[in-house]
Amino acid sequence: MSLLTVNNISKSFGGNKAVNGVSFDLPAGQLLALLGPNGAGKSTCFNILNGQYRPETGSITFDGHDISGMKPRDIWRLGVGRTFQISATFSSMTVLENVQMALLSRERKLFGLWKPAPSYFREEAMDLLEQVGMAAQAERACGVLAYGDVKRVELAVALSNKPRLLLMDEPTAGMAPKERNALMALTKKLVLEKNMSVLFTEHSMDVVFAFADRMIVLARGQLIAEGDGETIRNHPKVQEVYFGSGKTFEKEGEAS
Ligand SMILES: Nc1ncnc2c1ncn2[C@@H]1O[C@H](COP(=O)(O)OP(=O)(O)OP(=O)(O)O)[C@@H](O)[C@H]1O
Numbered sequence: 001m002s003l004l005t006v007n008n009i010s011k012s013f014g015g016n017k018a019v020n021g022v023s024f025d026l027p028a029g030q031l032l033a034l035l036g037p038n039g040a041g042k043s044t045c046f047n048i049l050n051g052q053y054r055p056e057t058g059s060i061t062f063d064g065h066d067i068s069g070m071k072p073r074d075i076w077r078l079g080v081g082r083t084f085q086i087s088a089t090f091s092s093m094t095v096l097e098n099v100q101m102a103l104l105s106r107e108r109k110l111f112g113l114w115k116p117a118p119s120y121f122r123e124e125a126m127d128l129l130e131q132v133g134m135a136a137q138a139e140r141a142c143g144v145l146a147y148g149d150v151k152r153v154e155l156a157v158a159l160s161n162k163p164r165l166l167l168m169d170e171p172t173a174g175m176a177p178k179e180r181n182a183l184m185a186l187t188k189k190l191v192l193e194k195n196m197s198v199l200f201t202e203h204s205m206d207v208v209f210a211f212a213d214r215m216i217v218l219a220r221g222q223l224i225a226e227g228d229g230e231t232i233r234n235h236p237k238v239q240e241v242y243f244g245s246g247k248t249f250e251k252e253g254e255a256s
Pocket of ligand 1: 013016017018036037039040041042043044045
């Protein structure tokens with residue numbers, strides 16, 4: 001059974017149909033890539049899924065709950081996490097404190113602490129940092145970390161809410177190819193270990209073809225293709241949309 005079922009969702013801005021009748025499923029334990037050229041409707045889709053926008057048509061079912069039009073915080077509480085393109089960590093706090101803050105927020109304990117914040121959820125935070133390979137850097141300030149390591153901390157922060165579904169907005173933007181692959185390999189490992197699902201947008205086709213189980217492609221708000229790498233690569237509508245955009249669907253080394 002699908003963890004997420006998106007059925008015919010739409011959202012317009014003025015007369016512009018940013019998302020227009022989009023439907024797809026995401027089973028547990030899968031990484032699904034959401035692709036499409038600039039302005040295709042990917043961010044709008046994400047913003048509908050996490051409750052920032054209410055869909056004008058259709059419905060979204062997550063883990064048996066109809067979440068269409070629910071508030072972002074309530075959707076997050078049901079187990080939909082999100083990572084952002086721009087770093088969402090506090091740079092003056094340590095790696096460990098960032099994760100502890102996230103755990104405190106989950107438990108709604110940010111106010112009225114009766115003992116100093118650093119003593120809360122230390123073990124659980126260290127466990128999360130272990131899972132993302134950042135335990136050794138727990139006491140360093142986030143502001144001094146390498147970019148790829150900040151992304152790992154963000155992943156630990158997102159995992160603190162025990163998400164069943166993680167929405168990742170261009171997780172590897174700004175990363176060198178080696179760092180990208182390491183982050184996505186880690187994400188894939190966590191998806192399998194935790195039986196989570198990930199929906200991610202990504203501009204690097206190498207990352208998509210290497211790590212996504214399945215892909216969906218949007219163009220001008222509509223879903224034009226879905227399937228595995230081979231299907232997407234050879235899909236005439238996808239080729240048409242990407243033709244001349246400077247982005248290609250060849251495997252690395254195949255581009256002429
Ligand atoms: N808040 C907004 N107000 C008005 N128009 C918007 C708004 N957000 C998005 N749009 C429009 O909706 C369409 C889809 O935009 P969206 O940001 O969802 O695309 P995208 O696929 O995420 O693009 P990119 O890859 O460039 O981030 C575009 O035409 C965009 O200009």
